[in-house]
Amino acid sequence: AIARSLPALAVHLDPLGWLPLRREIVRYLVARGIECQPSDIAVVNGAQQAVDATAHALIDPGDTVVMEQPGYFGAALAFTACQSNLVGVGVDEQGLKTAELARVLQARRVKLVYTTPAAQCPTGAVMGDARRRELLALADEYQVPIFEDDYDSELRFNGAPIPALKRLDHSGQVIHAGTFSKVLFPTLRVGFVVAARPLLEKMVLARVSADFATGAVPQAALAALLRSGVLARHVRRMRRLYAERQRAMLDALARHMPAGARWSAPPGGHMLWIRLPAVDPDRVFYDAAAEGIAYTRGEVFHFDGRGTDCLALSFANLTPPRIADGVALVAAVVRRQVAPGRRRSRSARGPGSEQRRTRRAPGDGGTVDAVGTRG
Ligand SMILES: Cc1ncc(COP(=O)(O)O)c(C=O)c1O
Structure with missing residues (x-):
């Protein structure tokens, strides 16, 4: 054609x-x-x-x-x-x-x-x-x-x-x-x-x-x-694939992120928006890069310098096992940065248990709501 x-x-x-x-x-x-x-x-x-x-x-x-x-x-x-x-x-x-x-x-x-x-x-x-x-x-x-x-x-x-x-x-x-x-x-x-x-x-x-x-x-x-009609079929397949990948990322976040972290759980898309607890965002970024993990820093999505405590994690071209491994690595980097008193206990609730909860992150001027939280 x-x-x-x-x-x-x-x-x-x-x-x-x-x-x-x-x-x-x-x-x-x-x-x-x-x-x-x-x-x-x-x-x-x-x-x-x-x-x-x-x-x-x-x-x-x-x-x-x-x-x-x-x-x-x-x-x-x-x-x-x-x-x-x-x-x-x-x-x-x-x-x-x-x-x-x-x-x-x-x-x-x-x-x-x-x-x-x-x-x-x-x-x-x-x-x-x-x-x-x-x-x-x-x-x-x-x-x-x-x-x-x-x-x-x-x-x-x-x-x-x-x-x-x-x-x-x-x-x-x-x-x-x-x-x-x-x-x-x-x-x-x-x-x-x-x-x-x-x-x-x-x-x-x-x-x-x-x-x-x-x-x-x-x-x-x-x-x-x-x-x-090839594109329409392809899109239907992508929806299933991305739903699985998002699920894998949400599960891994719930399993590994420390207390105080929050994240979005949108009904579609290819990435999640994550708000970190109080950490040094530069250290998290460079430590994650050293582990082979790249993400988009939150301030990239702000034109006024805010958003340093946020990041966008994409799951678009990763399989569920790689997503789980990647999130575990990022979360380990974040946990190393979190003040000892704020670490979550290992007995925290099971994966996805908080997905329906909507909370406003503190101190953000009301710009973002995230569903899914630890802490
Ligand atoms: C919100 C939004 N709009 C537009 C674009 C750009 O899309 P395109 O590749 O079609 O230029 C992007 C790319 O990431 C995007 O995230």
């Missing part, structure tokens, strides 16, 4: 993306409740380029952009590169705190709100229905566009993927971005963005200026994978 498409693709690349691929993406989006046509979509080099093109199209130096804290570092990078004034809004187990957002919107003019409603990055929290309605009402009231980064919605372990915020958007304020990075692989560099026409045109101009268009071969390959 790819070879058949290439003669046409080799001579002309539409900056909006190859039409057969956009048609497949429309089919997928309509199934998710987003009414759109191929002309409403631009294929981009991953969700990151959608964020970047949006920032270029909308943001002038000094403009205020609101994003979740903790939040996706790639978005913070794109908004910072456009010299925006970044303002953080906290998240809890329902995602972005709309009451806090309302206060920011009352106080100043905001050019854009960036959010990850289906799977808050990095906590994995799913934005509830009431919050979604509040967010859209605020977007209407203050005429502020919302960037919906839908990067991880397909990796939900049970039931249908979380409906898109865009589905409820009747005034065209939501810019919806998706990606094939999580369901296939991140080096593929193909994503898409749906936005109202004048804005989409500006975004496409920004991306043309950056790199003209997304490569022909990945576009043709993706169109074939979508059309044939």
